[in-house]
Structures are given as C-alpha cells and as structure tokens.
Amino acid sequence: MNKQPSNTDISLKIVLVGEGGQGIQTIAKILTRAAFQKRYHVSYLPNFGTEQRGGLSLAFVQLSRSPIISPKFKTADICLIVSNRDTGRSRRYIGPMTHVVYDSGIVEERGIRAFRTVTSNVVPINAFNTTSTQLSERSFNIALLGMLTGLIDVELQTDIIRLMDEKFAKYYLKDTGLKSLNHKAFDLGLTLTKHA
Amino acid sequence: MKTSNKQQRNRKETAPRTASLPVPSFPRCYKESSKPHKFCPGCGHPITLHEIGMVVDELGIQNKTAFLIDIGCSLLAWDFFDIDTTQTHHGRTVPTAVGFKRAMPDATVIAYLGDGGGYAIGTQHLVHATLRNDPITVIIINNLTYAMTGGQMAPTTIEKQPPTTTAPFDRTPDVFGTNLKGPELVLHLAMPGAFVARTAVDNPLHVRMTIKEALLHQQKNKAFSFVEVLSFCPTNWKTNAQETFAWMGAFKETYPLFKTITGTNS
Amino acid sequence: MPRAKRRETKEFMQGNAVIAHAARAAGATSFYGYPITPSTEVFETWVQLCGNPHKPALSPVTKERLSYLQCEDEMASGFALIGACLAGKKAFTATAGPGNILMQDAFSAAEALRIPTVAVIMQRGGLSTSTVIYSQEEVTLTCFGGNGEGFRVVYSPSSLQDLYTYTLKSFNTAWKYRYPTFLLGDGYLGKMSGEVTRYPMLKREYVTPEPILLGPARQKSLSTNLRNCYDQEEEINSIIEQYRSDYARDSKAIAESESYRTRDAHTILIAHGIVASAAKVAVDMLRSTSARVGLWRPITLRPLDVPSLVSAVGNARRIIYIESALGQMSRLINDALIAYSETGKSFDLPAVRSLYAPALGITPTEIVEQVLKKS
Structure with missing residues (x-):
C-alpha cells in the first residue's frame, strides 16, 4: 500500500452550515440545479432536524465532471458557516485543505476555534451585518447565495441568477422592489467574498 | 386462506316452492357448506346476517357486494355467505372498505364489525370515514360487551350491565368513565346527506328495512351510511331467553332506535 | 441493454x-x-x-x-x-x-x-x-x-x-x-x-393486475372468502408451510444482488442501500492502490440472493459488514450463510469484521480507513 488512496471523481464538495429559516437548503438547491443545467454531475443532500425554523441545518453539495456515486463525503473543499449553533458537529467534514468561511456577525470566535485546529484556511466575512445595514436583514439569504457563487471556482453566476429570479418570480409580481433588492444582495455577497 | 364454492345456482328453481310446505326463508346468498353457522345459540349476529342476506337477495347484488368483516365474533362470518369477503381486525375493516370502494366504485361495500373495533381500537377510522362521507355502509354490532374474548368491558357497556370480567364491580363512571354512543357520534360529525340509524335484533324486520335503506343509500346517493345494530349476547350476558329480551328492552333506553339522513345544518 | x-x-x-x-x-x-x-x-x-x-x-x-x-x-x-x-x-x-x-x-x-x-x-x-x-x-x-x-x-x-x-x-x-x-x-x-x-x-x-375480490372468480360464480384468522393450529401451520415453499420457489426469480470487483478479491465489503454506493467508491479507491477488495451488495434484502453471496465470499479471506445500524443487515447475511452451511455443502466462513455506524452516514473515506486498519 504505497499509494495514498484517492478518489479523483469528485471535483468540488461543499458543506453549508446554517439554521432553519436562513434559506440554506434553497440556495444549495439553486446552486446544484444551475450546475446540473451546465451539464455537471451534481448531488445535493439536506440534513436537518425537526424544527421548521431555527434548528441546525446542513447541506452537502457536490459538483463534478464525472458521475457522483455517494452523496455524503468525509472532507469538504468549502465549508460555509452562518450559524452559531454548531460548535463542533460540522468539524467532522473539515480537513487541512478545507476552506472555511464563516459569518463573523453570527458565529462567535469560540464557535470557530475547533475549526482552526484542523485548517489554517479560516476566513471571516461580515456578511450579515453588512447586508442588514446596507439592504435589509431579509436579504441575507440572497447575499449568502452570492457569497457561495463567489466561493466556487465554477462559472455559474448567470445561471444562478436566472434560477433565483425564476424561484422568486411570483414574489416579484407582488413586491415590485424585490427583484432589484435581490440582485443588490446577490452582488453584495459576491463582492464580500472577493474582498475576503 | 381461500375457499371457493360453487354458488348455489338455481336454488330458486330446485327449492320446494309449494305453498303448503313451510320452507324456512334462508337467503339465496347463504353459503350452504358453512351451515350450521358457528355462532352461539341465541346470538344476535346470525339474525343480523340473515337480514343482510335477505337484502342482498332482494337488491340482486350478490355478485357485486364486498362484505368485509373484523376481528371478534364478526369474523365467524368469514364464509357465512356466498359473497366475496375478507377479514381484518381492530376496526381496520373500515379503511379497507374505503380503499376498496374508491378502487371499485360500482361495488356495494359493507364493513361489518363489533363495538370494540368500531368504537375503541378503531374509532378513528369510523370518525374519519364519517367526516369524508365515504360511500360505504358500516354496520356495527353493539352487544355491550367484548364477546369473543370472553366478556370484557366494551365502550358500550353501561353502568350496571352486562357483567364484565374487567369491570366486575360495575362500570362506575368515576372509575371507568362513560359509555360511547356510536350513531350519535356519527350524527354529530357527518356531512349533510349521510344515513345514520340504530336498529335492534329483537325486531329482525326492522333490521332488514334499516340495512336495505343503508345499502340503497350507498348505491344511489353515494354517501356514507351507518347502522348500529343493538344486539344480544346471552353467552356473556349470562341470561336466559326471557332475561335477554328484558335486558334488550332496557338497553334501548340508553341506546334508542332512530333513523335519519343528516341535514344541511350539521 | x-x-x-x-x-x-x-x-x-x-x-x-x-x-x-x-x-x-x-x-x-x-x-x-x-x-x-x-x-x-x-x-x-x-x-x-x-x-x-x-x-x-x-x-x-x-x-x-x-x-x-x-x-x-x-x-x-x-x-x-x-x-x-x-x-x-x-x-x-x-x-x-x-x-x-x-x-x-x-x-x-x-x-x-x-x-x-x-x-x-x-x-x-x-x-x-x-x-x-x-x-x-x-x-x-x-x-x-x-x-x-x-x-x-x-x-x-x-x-x-x-x-x-x-x-x-x-x-x-x-x-x-x-x-x-x-x-x-x-x-x-x-x-x-x-x-x-x-x-x-x-x-x-408490465404485469396486469386483476381484482382479488369481485374479480374473474366472481364472474364464474365462485365466491372468494379471504381471512387471516384460523381455528386450529394445524390449519395455520399448513398455510405457513405452503407460503414457505412458495417463497423458496419464487426467491430464485426475485432475489437480486450486485457483485462488484469480487472475482479476485481477498476482502469483500458487504453493504446495502446508500452505504453500498459509498462502499463502491471505496472499492475503486482501494483498487487504485492494488488492494484486492470487492463489494457484494444485496439488492433484495428479502429474499437474499444466496448463490451469489456464497460465490462472492467463498474465496475471500475476510468480509467486512458496513451499515448505518448495529448489524441489522449482517444478521440476515449470517443467517443465510449458516443456513447454507447446514445444507452440507463445504463452505468456510471467512473472518468477519464490521463497520457499524448506527444512524450516521458512512463515507467512502471512512470505509477505506476501516479496510486499511490493522486488526
């Protein structure tokens, strides 16, 4: 056994750590659907408790150029943390090469300490506070979608925005300002990621 | 599991029809091979079953009736008729009938069960079949006791009678709560246009007319029909014939006979 | 195809x-x-x-x-x-x-x-x-x-x-x-x-369904009386024996399994459901290091595909049960192997190891680690 066993099939593995109501599952679905439409092989697996709102909510996303056989993985390439409820559970999915991005307005330092022991790639983004101040608190989920889009190397931006607009089409009809708000929030998330 | 018997075809022709001969009027849809039946002497079930058979004959629905029975004494009727049957338990006969009827709307579907299945362990099925106005006929035999298991307290047992092994010092409400009145419950829940009745086996003709109306209601109005048959169980009541009928009369004060089609304001 | x-x-x-x-x-x-x-x-x-x-x-x-x-x-x-x-x-x-x-x-x-x-x-x-x-x-x-x-x-x-x-x-x-x-x-x-x-x-x-009640038998004036309540123990015993023989006969046609890279394998992973997908990835990862590992996966848990199971594990040195439970699948397999050995056919049960993670997902990497672990 000289060679290190490896699985070259999987190209991008993402775990999103949030809480119910933040739209974690929705943005994961939009991302995977956009990638699917770009002819990637994709897998999206939600993982949450019994609460409709407020409980810890995880999403496992994979994008690949070859078929994905197993929906769950040991180590993520990207881990985005926007909940203070998780002080260690998602550490299971972190390795030395994982890029951990967390919202410094939500996640306290003590919550992130466990991750720092595994990887040095830990980056804070002050997304929640920025979004709340510049736009509105309810735009945070769209800002997250923008952040996620900025975090991945895959070029999916236009597809993601299109799917987002499709998803919100019926709300746009009721609330005429919502579309431009969503686009602003998306861009804000994207910009925050780039600055980080 | 499965028995198939030749229908007693042409029975009408071969049976003696001479007016001078006193021929007992057994329904043509009886399954001859299962007679004599398995019920105790004096039981109310065979009286009710006889009347169901007469109605099936009269309406000519032997080939399109599904007769579904439950656990308890009702299951002794599993091969009583030359009619297609199946048997479940614990009141699940009602949802089985619901599923069957939805899949075969032209069939006449009867769920035949006891007061345990209908009013205790399977009450929710009766409640929701009522609420949905499912076009089936539910017939519940209320003999105020769990008969097949040997005379335990039923939801319909009243304070002093009949004696039961699980409330041997009477069903006192302070300990056991009160009794359940099925048709009254159904009346309270039913959508407009449901047929609800209580009849009693001491008047077989009344049983027959009530069940006939219920089955016609299912066929014509495509609505829920519910018949409680107040019945007797001399074996567990430990009564002789005279006492049985006397008790029956008294029980009608708690369980009065009535018949109604629910109105628009229910 | x-x-x-x-x-x-x-x-x-x-x-x-x-x-x-x-x-x-x-x-x-x-x-x-x-x-x-x-x-x-x-x-x-x-x-x-x-x-x-x-x-x-x-x-x-x-x-x-x-x-x-x-x-x-x-x-x-x-x-x-x-x-x-x-x-x-x-x-x-x-x-x-x-x-x-x-x-x-x-x-x-x-x-x-x-x-x-x-x-x-x-x-x-x-x-x-x-x-x-x-x-x-x-x-x-x-x-x-x-x-x-x-x-x-x-x-x-x-x-x-x-x-x-x-x-x-x-x-x-x-x-x-x-x-x-x-x-x-x-x-x-x-x-x-x-x-x-x-x-x-x-x-x-397509298998065409037909009514079990009020079906073809009824049209021939035969009544169907189903029940699942019996009076005598011999009565129900004969029904169960009939079912047993039907099930044994039908199992040959129904049972399905997948043998993945098992032919020359010294280690056979046994997993079902989504865990078998992870195990399959693990097999590929291990094969890339020339480890002789294969996967046997029951597609039907009832009935089990016993001939395929026996041929997959018959030449292996060890089997590893992998499931997100404490041996619910492995009990089925063990029972089948014991029953097979009772038929008198010569069969040596390989060494058995397990990776049980009740109520937890199992990843390919965890399986690889388990396989490489020195016992």
Whole structure:
C-alpha cells in the first residue's frame, strides 16, 4: 500500500452550515440545479432536524465532471458557516485543505476555534451585518447565495441568477422592489467574498 | 386462506316452492357448506346476517357486494355467505372498505364489525370515514360487551350491565368513565346527506328495512351510511331467553332506535 | 441493454419525487398515506401528479384516473392500500420510522393474505421517534415486521437511479408473485437531489393486475372468502408451510444482488442501500492502490440472493459488514450463510469484521480507513 488512496471523481464538495429559516437548503438547491443545467454531475443532500425554523441545518453539495456515486463525503473543499449553533458537529467534514468561511456577525470566535485546529484556511466575512445595514436583514439569504457563487471556482453566476429570479418570480409580481433588492444582495455577497 | 364454492345456482328453481310446505326463508346468498353457522345459540349476529342476506337477495347484488368483516365474533362470518369477503381486525375493516370502494366504485361495500373495533381500537377510522362521507355502509354490532374474548368491558357497556370480567364491580363512571354512543357520534360529525340509524335484533324486520335503506343509500346517493345494530349476547350476558329480551328492552333506553339522513345544518 | 431503445429523459430531481414519477410510470393509480419525514415528498409529488381532484390526470399506463387519500393514520393508510389491491388496482404508500411501526399492522395482514401492496420506506433515525434524517435501522422491521415469517420482498436501492428502476420493478414483482413488496430507502436517498434518467415501462414487462375480490372468480360464480384468522393450529401451520415453499420457489426469480470487483478479491465489503454506493467508491479507491477488495451488495434484502453471496465470499479471506445500524443487515447475511452451511455443502466462513455506524452516514473515506486498519 504505497499509494495514498484517492478518489479523483469528485471535483468540488461543499458543506453549508446554517439554521432553519436562513434559506440554506434553497440556495444549495439553486446552486446544484444551475450546475446540473451546465451539464455537471451534481448531488445535493439536506440534513436537518425537526424544527421548521431555527434548528441546525446542513447541506452537502457536490459538483463534478464525472458521475457522483455517494452523496455524503468525509472532507469538504468549502465549508460555509452562518450559524452559531454548531460548535463542533460540522468539524467532522473539515480537513487541512478545507476552506472555511464563516459569518463573523453570527458565529462567535469560540464557535470557530475547533475549526482552526484542523485548517489554517479560516476566513471571516461580515456578511450579515453588512447586508442588514446596507439592504435589509431579509436579504441575507440572497447575499449568502452570492457569497457561495463567489466561493466556487465554477462559472455559474448567470445561471444562478436566472434560477433565483425564476424561484422568486411570483414574489416579484407582488413586491415590485424585490427583484432589484435581490440582485443588490446577490452582488453584495459576491463582492464580500472577493474582498475576503 | 381461500375457499371457493360453487354458488348455489338455481336454488330458486330446485327449492320446494309449494305453498303448503313451510320452507324456512334462508337467503339465496347463504353459503350452504358453512351451515350450521358457528355462532352461539341465541346470538344476535346470525339474525343480523340473515337480514343482510335477505337484502342482498332482494337488491340482486350478490355478485357485486364486498362484505368485509373484523376481528371478534364478526369474523365467524368469514364464509357465512356466498359473497366475496375478507377479514381484518381492530376496526381496520373500515379503511379497507374505503380503499376498496374508491378502487371499485360500482361495488356495494359493507364493513361489518363489533363495538370494540368500531368504537375503541378503531374509532378513528369510523370518525374519519364519517367526516369524508365515504360511500360505504358500516354496520356495527353493539352487544355491550367484548364477546369473543370472553366478556370484557366494551365502550358500550353501561353502568350496571352486562357483567364484565374487567369491570366486575360495575362500570362506575368515576372509575371507568362513560359509555360511547356510536350513531350519535356519527350524527354529530357527518356531512349533510349521510344515513345514520340504530336498529335492534329483537325486531329482525326492522333490521332488514334499516340495512336495505343503508345499502340503497350507498348505491344511489353515494354517501356514507351507518347502522348500529343493538344486539344480544346471552353467552356473556349470562341470561336466559326471557332475561335477554328484558335486558334488550332496557338497553334501548340508553341506546334508542332512530333513523335519519343528516341535514344541511350539521 | 433494452433501455437504450426507450424514450429517456435525464432530470435533476429529489429522490422522493423520483419514486412518485416511477410509480406513475409503473401503472400505479392510487396512493394512500400519512405524511412523515423523510418520506413526505413521495406523497406530495404524487398529489402534484394527480392534479386537480375534480379533473384528475390519467395514468399513462392504464388511462385510469390517478387518485390519493390522506388517511387518518398509518393503519388506515395500510389497510386502505390493501382494499385498493383487493379491488385490483396497483396502489402504494410511503412511510418511515414510527409510521413504519404502525403500518406493519397492515403489512402483516398483507403477508397473511398475499396482498400485493407496495410500500416505500424511507428510514429515519432508529430508536422510536429519533431523528428525521437517516439510518439503516428499519431493516429488521421492514423485512420481518409483524407476527409473520417475512414472506415479503424488500428492495434496497443504492442511488437515485435505483429508486426509479426498483420502484418500477416493485409493482411488477408484487403483482406477479403476490407478496407485500417494499422499497427500502433512507432519508439521504429520499431527500437528496441529483440526476436521474426516467423512462417508460415496456409493455412486455408490465404485469396486469386483476381484482382479488369481485374479480374473474366472481364472474364464474365462485365466491372468494379471504381471512387471516384460523381455528386450529394445524390449519395455520399448513398455510405457513405452503407460503414457505412458495417463497423458496419464487426467491430464485426475485432475489437480486450486485457483485462488484469480487472475482479476485481477498476482502469483500458487504453493504446495502446508500452505504453500498459509498462502499463502491471505496472499492475503486482501494483498487487504485492494488488492494484486492470487492463489494457484494444485496439488492433484495428479502429474499437474499444466496448463490451469489456464497460465490462472492467463498474465496475471500475476510468480509467486512458496513451499515448505518448495529448489524441489522449482517444478521440476515449470517443467517443465510449458516443456513447454507447446514445444507452440507463445504463452505468456510471467512473472518468477519464490521463497520457499524448506527444512524450516521458512512463515507467512502471512512470505509477505506476501516479496510486499511490493522486488526
């Protein structure tokens, strides 16, 4: 056994750590659907408790150029943390090469300490506070979608925005300002990621 | 599991029809091979079953009736008729009938069960079949006791009678709560246009007319029909014939006979 | 592959939705159920496929109206399903965890009466209410629930594509052999989304249902009297013996398994369901280091494909059981191997090891680590 066993099939593995109501599952679905439409092989697996709102909510996303056989993985390439409820559970999915991005307005330092022991790639983004101040608190989920889009190397931006607009089409009809708000929030998330 | 018997075809022709001969009027849809039946002497079930058979004959629905029975004494009727049957338990006969009827709307579907299945362990099925106005006929035999298991307290047992092994010092409400009145419950829940009745086996003709109306209601109005048959169980009541009928009369004060089609304001 | 000739569409879909679409393609016309996570989207997707109840959509197979009923509980769902099957309709339900427990009342009756019910079980965490997420802890319940002997068919799909394939198959198996048939998935498979290829059922594969009550026998003036209550112990014993011999005969045609790179393998991984998918990736990872590892995967947990099992493990030095439960699958396999050895055929059981992670997902990497671990 000289060679290190490896699985070259999987190209991008993402775990999103949030809480119910933040739209974690929705943005994961939009991302995977956009990638699917770009002819990637994709897998999206939600993982949450019994609460409709407020409980810890995880999403496992994979994008690949070859078929994905197993929906769950040991180590993520990207881990985005926007909940203070998780002080260690998602550490299971972190390795030395994982890029951990967390919202410094939500996640306290003590919550992130466990991750720092595994990887040095830990980056804070002050997304929640920025979004709340510049736009509105309810735009945070769209800002997250923008952040996620900025975090991945895959070029999916236009597809993601299109799917987002499709998803919100019926709300746009009721609330005429919502579309431009969503686009602003998306861009804000994207910009925050780039600055980080 | 499965028995198939030749229908007693042409029975009408071969049976003696001479007016001078006193021929007992057994329904043509009886399954001859299962007679004599398995019920105790004096039981109310065979009286009710006889009347169901007469109605099936009269309406000519032997080939399109599904007769579904439950656990308890009702299951002794599993091969009583030359009619297609199946048997479940614990009141699940009602949802089985619901599923069957939805899949075969032209069939006449009867769920035949006891007061345990209908009013205790399977009450929710009766409640929701009522609420949905499912076009089936539910017939519940209320003999105020769990008969097949040997005379335990039923939801319909009243304070002093009949004696039961699980409330041997009477069903006192302070300990056991009160009794359940099925048709009254159904009346309270039913959508407009449901047929609800209580009849009693001491008047077989009344049983027959009530069940006939219920089955016609299912066929014509495509609505829920519910018949409680107040019945007797001399074996567990430990009564002789005279006492049985006397008790029956008294029980009608708690369980009065009535018949109604629910109105628009229910 | 005959599938190449079919009209295929590749879609991005959630596992539970895949099942509802496959059921429609299989000719199912009705669903009876009670919502429970993580199975609920099977029901919800079926409702969408039915359309407006006043103007319901038609089955693409039978041209009958599609319908559903949200029942008052799981017993009602299971028995209404039995009712629909008695009336000759391909019908199904979906449940999980505590709902699976309640529905075993009906499945036990279906086993006794040989009713071709089809049920989707999406395993959630074990030990009563537990989590709504995932486990493989409903294997024993699904295979042997109720006071019966397990005369059932239990498919354990491993992927979204399997969900489609084996949902289609479940209805045909159920109606051909008349056993209650289960599609045993889990919360991951049900809730995950990914790509799946849908295709219509071929006519020659379609098993036509007919009414069990008020069916062909009735038209010949023969009555059918079903029951599952008996007076004498000899009476029920003879029924069970009859079922046993039927099941042994039918098992040869029903049992399915997958042997993956097992031919020269010294180590055989045994896993089912979604864990088998992870194990398959692990096999490839290990093979890239020239480790002689293979996977044997039961596709049917009931009945087990014993000849294939024996040939896969017969030459191995060790087997490793991998499951998200404490040995519910491995007990089935061990029993089968012991029963096989009782037939007098020479067979040496290899060394046995296990990776049990009750109620936890298992990743390929964890399996690789387990295989490489010095015992």
